[in-house]
Amino acid sequence: MNFPQGFIDSISDCAGFSRADFIAAHEQQSVNSIRFNPLKTTEGNHHFSEEMLQQVPWCKNGVYLKERPKYTLDPLLHAGAYYVQEASSMFIHHVVEQLLPNQTELKVLDLCAAPGGKSSLLASMDQFDFVLSNEIIGSRVPVLYENTVKWGSAKMYISNNDPADFLGVGELFDVVMVDAPCSGSGLFRKDEAAMKEWNIDMVNFCSLRQQRILHAATQALKPGGYLIYSTCSYSSSENEGNLDFLIDTGIFSSISLKTPVEWRVVESLSSKHAAYGYRFYPDKIMGEGFFCGVLQKNDSSNVSYMSEHTSNAKTLNTRSELASWIKPEGALIFEEDEVVYAVRENHLSLRGLLKKHLRLRKSGVKLGAVMKKGLVPDHELALSELISSEVNRLEVNKIDAISYLRKEEIAVQDCPEGLHLVSYFGYGLGWAKIVSGRIKNNYPMSWRIMMRNDHK
DSSP states (O other): OOOOTTHHHHHTTSTTOOHHHHHHHTTSOOOEEEEEOTTTOOTTOSSOTTTEEEEOTTOTTEEEESSOOOGGGOHHHHTTSEEEOOGGGGHHHHHHHHHOTTOOSEEEEETTOTTOHHHHHHHTSTTEEEEEEEOSSGGGHHHHHHHHHHHOOTTEEEEOOOGGGGGGTOBOEEEEEEEOOOOOGGGTTTOHHHHHHOOHHHHHHHHHHHHHHHHHHHHHEEEEEEEEEEESOOOGGGTHHHHHHHHTTTSEEEEOOOOOGGGOOEEEEOTTTOOEEEEEOTTTSSSOOEEEEEEEEOSOOSOBOOSOOOOOOEEOOOOHHHHTTBOSSSOEEEEETTEEEEEOGGGHHHHHHHHHHSOEEEOSEEEEEEETTEEEEOHHHHHSTTBOTTSOEEEOOHHHHHHHHTTOOOOOOSOOSEEEEEEETTEEEEEEEEETTEEEEOSOGGGOOOOOGGGO
16 A cells, blocks of 8 residues: 555654554455344344444444445345444444443534434433534535434434534533544545545644644533544544644643553543544454544533523324324424424434524424325335334335335335335335325335446
8 A cells, every 4th residue: 555645754743653553454345244123123133143343442432343244235224224434433333332431311412413324322321311513514414314314213313503503502502522534544544535545734724623623512512521533544633643733722622531451442641731643443343433522511602502491382182193103102292384393302402502603404303294184204204213013014035125215116026005114124214105006105205225236
């Protein structure tokens, strides 16, 4: 592999760096890893037994695969049964478990969330009751929305805001995750474009942009809360340097994490404040380059979050036309702009606050619209944890599942007319309506699979 000019020299002084081993690792293939969705997948029913290599040590739901499958042609991916995620990034699971082992009902902001991997990881943890996934760049919101809907958690909301917009929200969140846009050197084995674009000027630009994002993140974090900072860069100015930048504000202290020696994660110290950082190198761990550091906020920097907020949403009773579609417990149903939503009961006032200050792109589970003949369900409901087991289902095999996901017609026999949840191994994929023995495929057009079998 031909590294960009000046790259190796620029990281040669980083903690744990071994030039020969690092170069040798980049001549090897990257590893493949996925993370199961505990809402939908339990041990023994994930259909990956033969392909699994071993568990990712720092994440109980993460596994390595022996080889890379064609994920696009796996209906389970589209059902949200798992998420394809780089193993090093799953370290966030270990961070949360160590910082907040017995906590519940917490709120977390993922400030730079697209495509949604870390948000779905956080939503899978018992510590968090509310997960706000924010994406700064509007063009990246659709992929974040798609992955969030597929994950199916009622905890998850989406906003599309500049980090500075969170000043109006106040010190609301117990944890703020900043997986910052970076120069991408940690992904050189997987992303040739990142290697071609890398240069020192880009590193410096990314560092300054990261500091602006981090400054805004401090405003949304409660005193005593944790800021988890990560990048997929090796450059110290994007990593330890930014921990020093935050500690310079006078309101943060560095947090040390315990990592077993056998994990071979490298602990580093920043040059100015000796802040703890954790570096992942592909010559030491099964994964790609990654950096993570944790800071705790000591003092207030902003107006505190006010717990009571009004909402103009019209709350509905669980009427007969809705009762057969969603589980009866744990959700508050309301109508807004002729669309029916469901949220956790303790989310309604919080949702009102966020809608006042932010551009919400997902703000509860969209159930659909109530028409004269009953509910016309939205695709969000098809993949949600709130969906009732009483919904009519059309179970399909893999060939038909792929055809459905391509938004093609599939054959149906001996199936009653009406709306059905198309499912594969019991996992919901989306809606289809059967009329006169024919199927109307309601899968979202923009989500359809374009890959053909002849791409194998």
